[in-house]
Amino acid sequence: MPTTPRNCNNTRGKMEFFLEILSDIVRFLFFLLDVVLDIWAVVTFYQEEAYISMGVLIFVLVGSSVLVQAFSWLWYNYDSKLLSEEFEFLKKYRNRGLLGVLHVCQLGVFLRFASMMEISLRNRNLSSKDGQKEGIVVFLSNDLRLLRLIETFSESAPQLTLMMTIIVQREEVEWVTGLKTLGSFAAIISSVVMYHRATFKAKVKVKMTWMPSLVYFLWNFLLIAPRLAAVALAASTLPYGMIAVHFLLLWITFFLWAWWQKTDFMDTKTGEWLYRGTVALIWYFCWFNVSHYDCRGRGFMYRFIIAVDSAILLGLWWWDCAQASVFGISAWVVLVCVGSSYIVGIIVNVLYDKLCHPKRSAAKDKSDTDDSENILAPQKACLGGETPSMDEAGMDEAGIGPIKAPSPPPPPKSLTGAQKRMQRLADIF
Structure with missing residues (x-):
């Protein structure tokens, strides 16, 4: 018997589930490998009596964690509250004291x-009836990706x-480095x-290809790499204390800039201040949009500041x-x-905005939807007859009685923290 569309959908769903589980496991294994390399690097610096490098590395690891x-x-x-009601695993950790202890032990x-x-194992056969649970899975996955971005x-x-x-200082590449x-x-x-893929999908609501992500990574890499190179080259000759002062001054400037933009990402004031400080840290290396207004102008201003600062370091x-x-x-070749x-x-960034940005895909999808609605409008009229017209008294042409107005849509539900974070990231992307 030929394969039915339902069987095809089930097979596709199982394949997507398998790939999702596999990707989660691979990312977790790389996370464990990174922890092992961190410990190895600290031990190696200690054995080499490179105490300054060891101290800087420990400070970065502990602070990031x-x-x-x-x-x-x-x-x-x-x-x-929402998650513990939906998933059995989290019911064990509804006690905030136990949850806090796990995070203090760096096990969050x-x-x-x-x-x-x-969640993935218990809901591997999600159907349309389980849309709420499926949505929570997406939100949790998005939180993990955002945590990974912060850690990066x-x-x-x-x-x-x-x-x-x-x-650069040793002019040799050792195993640990x-x-x-x-x-x-x-x-x-x-x-x-x-x-990029998670935020793009949340914004456009369609499955995307890898090409926009590759272009997105390319322009980020071409802008992040020279920034890292400028800081590294300056740190190879200048005292570490001067680099620390430089970072602190620039971080304070970016922190005040994030506060001036009145970010509204977290659910509490304390969390919002922490978020602004984290945005300032990210801005030291890379642009991260946090506002809906004048994105291009602020992005240009940021890149100008980073270009001047990197030029001074170089x-x-x-x-x-x-x-x-x-x-x-x-040295001249390195500078060039x-x-x-x-x-x-910067050029690739402009090309991405012109060709691959989610706003273009969203606009295209909206245009296609409008066209399809215009095409289907006559068919709806033929199937259901012409829409009865209303006279001044609100009666239909047959004089039967007033046409009932459609019931108003239910009020929108308030977004949970995970939903709000995902929506705001998608909106400002």
Whole structure:
């Protein structure tokens, strides 16, 4: 017998479920591998008596972990009632004291991954009747991706800068620095691409191809790489204390800018201040839009500030080593490559906005929907007859009586924390 469409849908659903579980497991394994590499790097720096590098690395690891756990804890507080009512696994952790202890022990991410696996296994045969549960799965997955993005720019990006600084200073690539460099680079790639795909899908409501994500990653990489290179080159010659002061001053500036934009992402004032500080941290490395208004103007202003700041850092590095080289490459060549990468990144960014941005797909989908409604309008009239007209007294042409007005739509339900976060990220994307 030929395969029915229902069987095809079931097979496709099982395949998507399998790929989703597999991707979650792979990401979790890479997370564990990153933890092992972190411990190895700390031990190696201790054995080499590189205490400054070891201290910087420990500070970055601990600070990033505490930041991620804080966001996870706040989000669980916002959503704990809804989630615990829907999923058995989280009912065990309705006690906020136990949930807080797990986050203090830096196990919040493990808890979220375990709950996601439990949800996926218990709801692998989701149907249209289980739309609410399916939606919660999507929101939880989106929270994990956002936590991963925060971890990327609070841990992976600083780690990559530190490893690049050590490589430039020693002019050799050791096993630990090489693996940590590749690991941090892979973390930035995966988090940026997965965040783009999740936000794009939430905005456009359609399954997207990989091409927009690749273009999105390309312009981000071409802008992030020269920024990391500028900081690393400056840190290779300047004292670490001067780099710390530079970071603090720029972070305060970005923090005040985020406050001036009146962000409204978290559900509490304390959480909102934490979010603004995190946005300022991300802005030190990469642009992250947080407002609906004048996005292009603010994006241009940000890139101008970063370009000037990076030029100053590169100028300080060149002043100290104008006659030196990096792995045999002249300082002038390094400056040209870094500057060219930033310019090409801006060009690719403009092309992405013109060709691949979700707003273009959303506009196209809206236009297609309007056209289809216009085409189907005559068919609806033929099937149901012409719509009866209303006279001044509100009677139909047959004089039977007033035509009943359609009942008003039910009031929209208030968004939960996870729904609100996903919607706002999609809107400002």
